[in-house]
Amino acid sequence: MCVRxxxxxxxxxxxxxxxxVLDAWQTSAxxxxxxxxxxxxxxxxxxxxxxxxxxxxxxxxxxxIGGGSGEPSLTISSIVGPTGSVMYTDxxxxxxxxxxxxxxxxxxxxxxxxxxxxxxxxxxxRTFDAAVGRLSAMFFLxxxxxxxxxxxxxxxxxxxxxxxxxxxxxxxFFSTITDVIDQFVEVSAEDPDAPDAFRFAAxxxxxxxxxxAGAKDVIERQINFQIExxxxxxxxxxxxxxxxxTLRGKMAxxxxxQLPTVKQAVADxxxxxxxxxxxxxxxxxLIVSGRKRSILVDTTHGSAPQPHGYHQ
Ligand SMILES: C[S@@+](CC[C@H](N)C(=O)[O-])C[C@H]1O[C@@H](n2cnc3c(N)ncnc32)[C@H](O)[C@@H]1O
Numbered sequence: 308m309c310v311r312x313x314x315x316x317x318x319x320x321x322x323x324x325x326x327x328v329l330d331a332w333q334t335s336a337x338x339x340x341x342x343x344x345x346x347x348x349x350x351x352x353x354x355x356x357x358x359x360x361x362x363x364x365x366x367x368x369x370x371x372i373g374g375g376s377g378e379p380s381l382t383i384s385s386i387v388g389p390t391g392s393v394m395y396t397d398x399x400x401x402x403x404x405x406x407x408x409x410x411x412x413x414x415x416x417x418x419x420x421x422x423x424x425x426x427x428x429x430x431x432x433r434t435f436d437a438a439v440g441r442l443s444a445m446f447f448l449x450x451x452x453x454x455x456x457x458x459x460x461x462x463x464x465x466x467x468x469x470x471x472x473x474x475x476x477x478x479x480f481f482s483t484i485t486d487v488i489d490q491f492v493e494v495s496a497e498d499p500d501a502p503d504a505f506r507f508a509a510x511x512x513x514x515x516x517x518x519x520a521g522a523k524d525v526i527e528r529q530i531n532f533q534i535e536x537x538x539x540x541x542x543x544x545x546x547x548x549x550x551x552x553t554l555r556g557k558m559a560x561x562x563x564x565q566l567p568t569v570k571q572a573v574a575d576x577x578x579x580x581x582x583x584x585x586x587x588x589x590x591x592x593l594i595v596s597g598r599k600r601s602i603l604v605d606t607t608h609g610s611a612p613q614p615h616g617y618h619q
Contacts, residue, residue, distance in 0.1 A: 325448050328502050329399055331552035332446070336401025338549040339376040343409065345536050345546060347378055350441065352532040353470040353592055354379040357439045358386060360528065360596040361468040366390040367436040372425045372457060373397055373443020377406035383439070384410075384418045392417045394435065397443075398424040425453035430460040433599075437466045444469040444513060444595075445506040454520035461599040467522065471507040473529065473591030479580065480534045480588040481505075484547050484554060487572045492560045503553075513595045522597030534588040540577050543586055544570060 339346060357379055363369055365388045371380040373396070380395040387393065395410075395418055397403050403422045410418045423429050425440070426449045438457045447453040457467050475482050481504060500506065507513040510527065518525040538546070548554045561569060580588045 328446060328448070332399040333401045334555075335550065335552055336376070336399060336405055339402065340405040340409075342546055342550060343376045343405075345538070346376060346550075347381075349534045349536055350378065351382075352530065353441050353594075354382050356528070356530050356592075356594045357441060357468050357470055358383065360526075360594050361437040361439050361466040363387065363437055363439070368392045368394070368434070370394045370428075370430070370435040370438040370457070370460060371396060372428075372438060372440035372453075373446065374406055375402050375441075375443070377409045379439060379441045380406065380418055381410065381413065381415065384415050387417065389417055392419060394419050394421060394430070396421045396423050396425070396428070398422060424448060426456055428456045428460050432459050433462045434460045435465065436462055437468070439467070440469045442470055442472070442504075444471050445504055446502045448502075450513070450516050451520060454517050454522070458521055458597075458599050463599055463601045465599045466596060467517070467599070468594060468596040469513060469517075471513055471593050471595065472504050473593055474508040475505050477531075477589070477591035480547075480590055481551075483577050483580070483588075484544070484573050485557075487569055487576060488554070488557045488561070490572075491565050491569055492557050507593065507595075510593070513593070514597075517595060517597045521600055523600045525595070525597040528594045528596070529591065530594060531589065531591050534590045535586060537585045539586075540574050540581050543577060543581075544573060 357363075361369075363383055363386055365386065367387050368391060369383050369387060371383065371393055374380045375397060377395070380393045384393045395403075395406055397406070400422055403420055407420050410420075421429060425443070425447045438461050440457075444450060444453070454467075461467055472478055472481070475485075497503070499509075510529075514525050514527045548558055580586060
């Protein structure tokens with residue numbers, strides 16, 4: 308397997324681009340709050356996989372990076388129990404407020420909240436037993452720095468684990484609407500390194516960054532599952548067009564006359580995923596995990612790790 312040299316492949320994001328990403332998530336926060344129950348249910352298999360891969364257990368102190376409207380922090384808080392704790396982090400204030408409000412509603416007392424970006428974590432070295440990120444790594448401003456930061460704040464030997472989406476074609480939950488709308492609006496060429504749901508869909512891409520950041524025992528596990536919820540096609544349309552900044556942007560470029568045609572075409576394309584009367588989309592994700600070395604390799608001066616297969 309060929310592991311790309313991310314220092315060359317990743318274009319530096321200028322601050323204006325960083326601001327755009329975080330502003331988009333700030334707008335998304337109210338929709339992620341609105342659809343929180345569905346989001347919790349739909350992506351629960353990813354939380355289970357992260358908990359398993361990061362060996363999360365009772366009494367641990369766990370870091371959640373890019374916790375959004377509250378997951379996997381909320382689930383992990385009940386796994387680690389009162390003798391453990393979760394540190395929820397997200398750089399977007401709307402997300403932090405939403406997650407914090409839900410934790411209060413649920414009476415969780417072992418979750419702490421910090422508004423911060425993955426590439427600048429305000430924690431001392433070797434603070435957490437384990438660290439996880441569910442569907443957030445794709446949006447990190449600088450993934451290489453973020454991975455080094457996550458390893459820095461993890462205890463020696465501790466596990467770090469990230470869930471990212473597999474390829475678009477294996478994830479019709481995303482492509483069903485996008486493929487229809489793209490026939491109606493002008494679409495610019497996609498930058499594979501831009502912050503986007505499928506940025507780390509290629510096998511080995513995030514694993515290579517994690518290994519280069521100094522992690523040992525890096526492994527990539529592909530998981531296939533069903534994204535399920537008791538909702539109609541109409542509710543699916545609303546869910547997706549509200550949650551996704553990309554879709555919100557594309558929708559804004561449709562003319563009022565195009566909208567009913569697009570909705571009908573989506574309903575026709577989506578029908579096969581609603582045959583049982585509820586939504587059930589096949590989905591593919593990667594769980595990329597590694598462990599903190601006792602002494603980090605100096606990746607700036609030392610020799611680069613040899614590429615090898617991570618796939619499990
Ligand atoms: C797709 S959401 C996932 C949220 C949640 N973990 C979940 O699975 O429901 C992506 C999250 O990544 C966060 N994010 C964006 N840029 C980030 C960064 N630089 N560092 C950490 N998190 C970031 C966003 O604010 C958003 O909450």
